[in-house]
Amino acid sequence: xxxxxxxxxxxxxxxxxxxxxxxxxxxxxxxxxxxxxxxxxxxxxxxxxxxxxxxxxxxxxxxxxxxxxxxxxxxxxxxxxxxxxxxxxxxxxxxxxxxxxxxxxxxxxxxxxxxxxxxxxxxxxxxxxxxxxxxxxxxxxxxxxxxxxxxxxxxxxxxxxxxxxxxxxxxxxxxxxxxxxxxxxxxxxxxxxxxxxxxxxxxxxxxxxxxxxxxxxxxxxxxxxxxxxxxxxxxxxxxxxxxxxxxxxxxxxxxxxxxxxxxxxxxxxxxxxxxxxxxxxxxxxxxxxxxxxxxxxxxxxxxxxxxxxxxxxxxxxxxxxxxxxxxxxxxxxxxxxxxxxxxxxxxxxxxxxxxxxxxxxxxxxxxxxxxxxxxxxxxxxxxxxxxxxxxxxxxxxxxxxxxxxxxxxxxxxxxxxxxxxxxxxxxxxxxxxxxxxxxxxxxxxxxxxxxxxxxxxxxxxxxxxxxxxxxxx
Numbered sequence: 001x002x003x004x005x006x007x008x009x010x011x012x013x014x015x016x017x018x019x020x021x022x023x024x025x026x027x028x029x030x031x032x033x034x035x036x037x038x039x040x041x042x043x044x045x046x047x048x049x050x051x052x053x054x055x056x057x058x059x060x061x062x063x064x065x066x067x068x069x070x071x072x073x074x075x076x077x078x079x080x081x082x083x084x085x086x087x088x089x090x091x092x093x094x095x096x097x098x099x100x101x102x103x104x105x106x107x108x109x110x111x112x113x114x115x116x117x118x119x120x121x122x123x124x125x126x127x128x129x130x131x132x133x134x135x136x137x138x139x140x141x142x143x144x145x146x147x148x149x150x151x152x153x154x155x156x157x158x159x160x161x162x163x164x165x166x167x168x169x170x171x172x173x174x175x176x177x178x179x180x181x182x183x184x185x186x187x188x189x190x191x192x193x194x195x196x197x198x199x200x201x202x203x204x205x206x207x208x209x210x211x212x213x214x215x216x217x218x219x220x221x222x223x224x225x226x227x228x229x230x231x232x233x234x235x236x237x238x239x240x241x242x243x244x245x246x247x248x249x250x251x252x253x254x255x256x257x258x259x260x261x262x263x264x265x266x267x268x269x270x271x272x273x274x275x276x277x278x279x280x281x282x283x284x285x286x287x288x289x290x291x292x293x294x295x296x297x298x299x300x301x302x303x304x305x306x307x308x309x310x311x312x313x314x315x316x317x318x319x320x321x322x323x324x325x326x327x328x329x330x331x332x333x334x335x336x337x338x339x340x341x342x343x344x345x346x347x348x349x350x351x352x353x354x355x356x357x358x359x360x361x362x363x364x365x366x367x368x369x370x371x372x373x374x375x376x377x378x379x380x381x382x383x384x385x386x387x388x389x390x391x392x393x394x395x396x397x398x399x400x401x402x403x404x405x406x407x408x409x410x411x412x413x414x415x416x417x418x419x420x421x422x423x424x425x426x427x428x429x430x431x432x433x434x435x436x437x438x439x440x441x442x443x444x445x446x447x448x449x450x451x452x453x454x455x456x457x458x459x460x461x462x463x464x465x466x467x468x469x470x471x472x473x
Contacts (some may be wrong), residue, residue, distance in 0.1 A: 040074055042075055050106035051078035053105065054104060065213045069213045070214070078115075083114065088114070088198070093182060094181075094182060095115055118197060118198070120203075121135060121141075121204070128205075132205075137292055139294045140203060141194060142194060144196060145461050148458065149314040152391075153168070153453075154168075154453065154455075156451075156455065157455045159453050165186065174188070174195055174196070175195075175196040175458045176188060191207050193228070207227075208224050220258055222237060222240050222249065225237060233395050238409075239407045242411055245274055245275075245408075256271040257269075257271065263288075263289045265282050268335065279328065279331055280296060285330045294309060294317045297319075299402075301403055301406060304360065304364075305361070305364070309321060309324070325345065329345070332344070355398055355402055359393065362429075366432045370386065375436070375439070375442060383446070385431065386428060389428040389431070390428060392424060393428065400412050400420070401418045
């Protein structure tokens with residue numbers, strides 16, 4: 001012992017007391033996330049520069065849109081999206097002719113590059129993999145398949161091919177094809193959400209992020225969704241405009257921060273009342289942003305009989321409706337109280353039950369009876385009046401009643417919805433009971449206009465066995 005100093009025995013402290021190892025054991029993995037690899041090359045190839053210089057003259061609108069886009073800021077050129085392989089079926093043969101003319105500084109053979117007009121989700125996935133993966137499992141991506149599974153207009157050939165192209169396929173998408181070395185005009189131009197592309201991908205990102213600005217701000221606005229979600233059968237755009245949310249948007253939308261970075265658009269900070277994207281796609285609270293619009297749905301309100309998304313046979317969702325309702329409620333709770341939110345969904349569920357039990361099921365039961373007794377003919381749809389009446393009961397009035405209740409638009413829930421359901425059902429039952437009492441068969445409209453469309457399902461979706469079924473007897 002030294003003078004004035006007491007030596008204590010050495011304490012050996014076990015590692016379990018919290019002292020870390022100098023080096024982690026081999027079996028442990030450091031908690032370090034993988035670093036993203038991202039860089040912007042400010043240089044540009046001669047071929048890419050040629051595209052820009054030519055389009056600046058030939059299509060100044062396209063050039064101006066691109067120049068104002070985030071793509072341009074990140075040095076994403078025309079070729080980064082449109083470049084193709086020589087053997088790709090959708091390579092533009094006509095585009096090669098520009099390089100032969102030599103009438104412009106960059107219209108020369110030395111800049112010749114294979115390109116395609118069609119930019120697909122597969123192309124976009126090189127930079128946006130998560131968004132494309134989410135989109136690929138959504139109803140949007142599969143909507144062409146869905147209508148071919150359920151739509152009598154298509155399966156019974158009750159409208160013409162051109163009526164389908166200018167109407168149905170404009171939103172649902174075409175099956176792109178090539179004819180005589182160019183995109184087939186029967187299938188192009190088209191940016192439908194369920195378009196079937198030649199590279200096997202489904203849809204078109206420019207359905208919502210329109211060319212060539214590809215603006216996130218634009219896709220957040222209800223007008224974008226209103227391109228397709230409007231009209232007598234699914235008037236979500238009109239319903240939104242009538243709702244409190246829509247009224248606030250009309251009054252205050254000019255103050256919204258539409259340009260917030262993806263994933264950061266925050267209710268109460270960047271906008272006052274939600275748009276379609278706010279509820280169905282954008283993140284808020286603990287709910288993450290998604291490009292799968294099938295998420296957050298607890299009912300299939302566009303189906304004839306309202307069912308859970310996982311029970312929708314043409315496209316069963318791989319989701320749990322209770323989990324998805326929880327997500328939607330989390331969105332609502334950013335601006336509403338728990339009591340308001342819970343009570344709203346209770347009222348919506350009651351509207352669904354009333355539609356199913358009071359209107360749809362009695363009409364469907366009567367339709368089945370009429371077919372069973374041979375008073376209605378199953379050969380094709382829409383050529384008998386009661387088939388129209390039943391179709392519009394669920395496809396028009398029934399959808400408006402349910403969607404109006406869901407989105408808090410009273411005029412659509414009542415006057416355009418349940419009120420019309422009552423009128424339609426009473427007329428339907430009156431005619432149906434007359435046929436039942438007299439045994440008289442329904443009048444068949446033989447001279448049906450425009451019933452010339454193909455009944456063959458797209459081989460690209462359903463395979464080679466996609467032939468029209470024999471008429472039901």
